Amino acid sequence: MTDSNFIETMDSAEFRVHPDAHIVVDGAICADCTTRECVVACPANLFVPTADGGVVFNYEQCFECGTCYLVCTQAGAITWNYPMGGFGVVFHRT
């Protein structure tokens, strides 16, 4: 699947985005991580390696699945919470 196709695929799901991020990633800790499990495993492809060796996380299209904190090997790198009530992903046909 090409990147542009996957962007379309992700746009098929509804997200009610809260102004505050429910998951916070400490890129400084990620800079020391060589395995980067989150980058491969996040089903929404929200973990993006940066040029300076860190990782940025985009919370807007998060499925709230929990895969990232499960596979993460760096203590303290991911602070994981559910979004505020009523916000986040809203499924309809799944």
Added chain:
Amino acid sequence: MTDNESVDVIVVGGGPAGSCAAIVAARAGLSVVLLERGPFPGSKNMYGGVVYPRILDELIPNWWDEAPIQRWVTRRSTMVLTDTQALTVDFRTQAWGKAPYNGATAYRPDFDNWLARYAVAAGAQLLTSTTVIGLLRDASGAVIGVNTDRPDGKLRARVVIAADGVNSFLAKEAGLYKHTDAKHFTLGVKETLALPKEVIDERFGVRGREGVDIEIVGCTGGVNGGGFVYTNLDTVAVGVVLKTSKLAAQSLRPEQIIATLKTHPAIAALIEGGETKEYSAHLIPEAGLTMMPKMTTDGMLVAGDAAALCLAAGIWLEGVNFAMASGMYAGEAAIEAVKAGDVSAQGLAGYQHRLSETFVLKDHRKLRRAPELVLSDRVQHLYPQMVANVVERMFRVDNPQPKPGMRRILREERKRAGVRRRDLVRDALTGFRSYG
């Protein structure tokens, strides 16, 4: 709802476990609050396709007339795939197309929302768009309520039923899980593809509300797991279930694995032209008894995915029925405890007893070795190729060569696939003990 208000039961999570717990408790006259963090029950929920609702018989008579079902599964296939081969065991019966039915496909946002309405009808107070952010506990550590993200956040109850899903932060906060291990979870990802109903009927060989569920092994690009394709009324769902701990090792992203499955000749023809209507993902507690938490503590019970009550045993893949049943039993135990005035772990012990005496834990005990076997490297990476090759040689007419004997084919293909005889025997025995 104010700081001081207290109810008999708070149910956290408006999925099948939570709603069934709320239905049972509210019908017995208890005051019940059902909390759902999404805008409506089911809005956060997805699954791998089939719900087996017979457990609803005692809660909702003739549920099949009311439930928002997509199709009744009358055709069930198990498919073994290699890159270029497919072996399918295909079963169909008209019996599953009429009451009391067997399995059904449904959209979880519809199904869960429908079920929650019975809780409301029974008198439970449903609060949507409410995220629980922690437990309230007394000095002894007993659970006495929950803290929410509402302005008037705290809500007290005699019993909290944590049906807060696979990540269950409440069960973890209460110390009911010893530890969380990525190896015990799989990640399910799925695309819902729109196709006209007639096209689906024709491609899958069904009529009316009849539906098809195909479970697949050997299609996940070296990542342990499996695939599935099933029919809704005017959409087809295609997805994969992946062992999270193996994804990074293979450097394969979930959507790449679905994309490869969609191009397999045995699958591509079924979904051709389908337009993606919704992409979704969810974790699955896959390890059965190995990962299950303590089900009860003072003032709290855990049900459904939150209690890892999901049966991932290859030929049987069930979760919603285990959620509904455990929710019902949690509700019943809460009634007993409230009426007896003892909501300690001991007062709530009826829950564990009910789980142990019914299919909920009996199935899990019987199949305790199955999840590991199904996701083992041999079943995942060696046997599909071996089996497909055996069948290909069985049916290949190699004239002028005479037909080889089956034993020779089996021996040669076992060796070619790199399967040791003793491993094959051992896995067969494990399978026989589990499924036999």
